Amino acid sequence: MHRPFADHFGSVAAHYSDSRPSYPPELFVWLAGECRNRELAWDCGAGNGQASIALAAHFKRVVATDASVAQIAKAAASHSVEYRVALAEESGLPDACADIITVAQALHWFDNPRFFAEAARVLKTGGVLAAWSYGRLRIDGDEIDAAVQAFYEKEIGPYWPPERRHVENGYRSIAFPFLRLAPPAFAMEGSWRLPQLLGYIRSWSATAALIKALGYDPVDRLHRTPLPLWGDPERLRLVVWPLSVLVGRKN
Numbered sequence: 474m475h476r477p478f479a480d481h482f483g484s485v486a487a488h489y490s491d492s493r494p495s496y497p498p499e500l501f502v503w504l505a506g507e508c509r510n511r512e513l514a515w516d517c518g519a520g521n522g523q524a525s526i527a528l529a530a531h532f533k534r535v536v537a538t539d540a541s542v543a544q545i546a547k548a549a550a551s552h553s554v555e556y557r558v559a560l561a562e563e564s565g566l567p568d569a570c571a572d573i574i575t576v577a578q579a580l581h582w583f584d585n586p587r588f589f590a591e592a593a594r595v596l597k598t599g600g601v602l603a604a605w606s607y608g609r610l611r612i613d614g615d616e617i618d619a620a621v622q623a624f625y626e627k628e629i630g631p632y633w634p635p636e637r638r639h640v641e642n643g644y645r646s647i648a649f650p651f652l653r654l655a656p657p658a659f660a661m662e663g664s665w666r667l668p669q670l671l672g673y674i675r676s677w678s679a680t681a682a683l684i685k686a687l688g689y690d691p692v693d694r695l696h697r698t699p700l701p702l703w704g705d706p707e708r709l710r711l712v713v714w715p716l717s718v719l720v721g722r723k724n
Contacts, residue, residue: 494673494714496524496577500605500659505531507654507720508572509599515571517561517588518579522548528575529553536571538564562587566595576604580647580719581639589650596723602651606640607661607714612670614710620698624674628691632682643717651721661714667706671696 501524505511511532516525519537521544528535529551538559539545545556559565561576561583574592576583592602609625612618639647665673674680675692683691700706 494607494661494663494712496527496605497659497661497716498527500716500718501527501531503657503659504573504575504601504603504720507601507722510572510597513571515564515566515574515595516554517564517574517576517592518582519548519556520544520577520579522551522554522556524575524577525549525554525556526551528573532572536566562591564591564595568594569597571595571600572597573601573603576602578606578640580604580644581606581636585647593650593723598723600723601654601720602723603656603718603720604644605659605716605718606644607716608640608643609714610673611713612710613712614702617699617702617710620695620702621670621674624691624695624698628695629677629679629683632679632686634678634682637679640717643715644719647719649719649721652724654720654722656718656720659716659718661716663712664709665712666709667700667703670699670712 512534514528514532514535516522516528516535516537519525519539520541522537525535525537526549533553535551535554536557537548537554538557538561539548540558540560542558545558548554548556557565561579574596580588596602609622612621671692674695675690680690680692703710
């Protein structure tokens with residue numbers, strides 16, 4: 474039996490589009506360097522197209538798919554990126570057409586055995602599959618960071634979908650049927666104002682689930698906690714995310 478698609482982000486697509494951190498450009502340079510050709514990249518689970526746009530700087534053509542109509546509707550336009558609504562496990566792409574398949578912060582939502590079979594079908598021989606995720610953020614300022622960590626664990630902790638465990642363990646528990654490559658270390662970081670932080674937290678699937686279940690926005694409470702600690706809401710503070718990268722090649 475196929476697992477039905479659960480759209481965890483459709484209700485927060487606007488927050489997702491505006492508030493997600495950017496992936497490091499060095500990641501895409503390295504991935505492109507691992508590809509024998511750079512004709513077509515398939516960005517699967519593309520969401521708002523952050524990775525898709527970055528890939529377009531290195532590949533002649535990018536097909537970006539997501540099962541969420543709302544996410545695709547919010548995706549950033551680019552003449553080099555073709556957006557499609559499609560399941561990860563049923564891309565609609567031809568056999569052996571892609572030089573690389575990327576999955577940014579989405580592999581844990583897929584039916585992985587079916588997706589990996591689809592990836593093997595769509596990849597050219599020697600093609601690359603790369604999936605990455607970022608875990609909990611860390612914020613400059615011990616008290617602010619502690620407030621956000623407590624919110625993550627206690628306030629919305631029970632509302633994280635079970636698939637979140639794969640993000641927490643850096644994808645180490647996912648059975649990966651491709652020849653593994655060893656990527657260099659990559660980090661994500663940004664300088665954010667308080668409104669950006671709150672928008673990002675509103676984009677979490679657990680936040681959306683709590684709002685749906687209980688009918689209130691828990692970020693309003695969090696807002697009252699870090700605001701005095703942050704100081705001027707327009708003050709920039711460093712935010713850092715650990716980045717876990719899983720990369721393999723099709724023999």
